[in-house]
Amino acid sequence: MNYELLKRKLLNVLFPIDCAGCGKEDEWLCQDCLLKLPLGRKADCFFCEKENQSGMTCPACAANHNLDGVFVCADYSDRIVSGLIKKLKYSFARELGEVLAEIACRYWKKIADEDRFGKLSPQKFIITPIPLHKKRYNWRGFNQAEIIARYFADRQNFAYQDALVRVKHKTPQARLGGAERRENIAGCFAAHGENLTGKKILLIDDVATTGSTLDEAARVLKSAGASKVWGLVIAKG
Ligand SMILES: [Zn+2]
Ligand SMILES: [Zn+2]
Numbered sequence: 001m002n003y004e005l006l007k008r009k010l011l012n013v014l015f016p017i018d019c020a021g022c023g024k025e026d027e028w029l030c031q032d033c034l035l036k037l038p039l040g041r042k043a044d045c046f047f048c049e050k051e052n053q054s055g056m057t058c059p060a061c062a063a064n065h066n067l068d069g070v071f072v073c074a075d076y077s078d079r080i081v082s083g084l085i086k087k088l089k090y091s092f093a094r095e096l097g098e099v100l101a102e103i104a105c106r107y108w109k110k111i112a113d114e115d116r117f118g119k120l121s122p123q124k125f126i127i128t129p130i131p132l133h134k135k136r137y138n139w140r141g142f143n144q145a146e147i148i149a150r151y152f153a154d155r156q157n158f159a160y161q162d163a164l165v166r167v168k169h170k171t172p173q174a175r176l177g178g179a180e181r182r183e184n185i186a187g188c189f190a191a192h193g194e195n196l197t198g199k200k201i202l203l204i205d206d207v208a209t210t211g212s213t214l215d216e217a218a219r220v221l222k223s224a225g226a227s228k229v230w231g232l233v234i235a236k237g
Helices: 003-014 031-034 077-091 095-112 135-142 145-158 178-187 212-223
Strands: 069-072 125-129 164-166 189-190 200-208 229-237
Touching: 003 077, 031 095, 069 095, 077 200, 077 229, 095 145, 095 200, 095 229, 125 145, 145 200, 164 212, 178 212, 189 212, 200 212, 212 229
Parallel strands: 069 229, 125 200, 200 229
Antiparallel strands: 164 189
């Protein structure tokens, strides 16, 4: 038996494929449970959580942040959502990224129907994932943010660009507190590829906690000329 097949079989034992909602076999999330999943309801400033119409960063927080706003698709306290995100991180099952992207597509339709974009003209967004460092990428075999980003861009007809690279490999953010996270992530990204002057970027990640990774990525993209940088995450947790 080759190594890949062995790994696959082992992972199937550790992470059997069944619906995170109802347990039905052979699917990570069945259609019924996907349709029932509660989507993000309120829009607020990601940093201070003051409510507003679109999810933009409020003027007070904008003074010391680079991100113009964040779309949060679902609720991390929902056990299906947090379960899928954890499984994507640890199970090496890349199809899970597409399940999460499907949640993002449903959320996007909902906020479009509710006319939440205002003057944002979201059709001009270029989709960019938060990159992984090569070392981590090689270990996991894929970047979960990239899988979500590519699927989302494809389904929504957005342009896609790998506009960032990760130039430093650091301790995973999850083990750190707020101020340490900001320090830890500083200098980790560099702009990459085509000219970004005047471009509007939608940065994709699976989950954001304090927003320091997205904010640092936004800083780098704006230094490279991007005019607006928003984030889209499946959940805040
Ligand atoms: Zn189900
Ligand atoms: Zn704020």
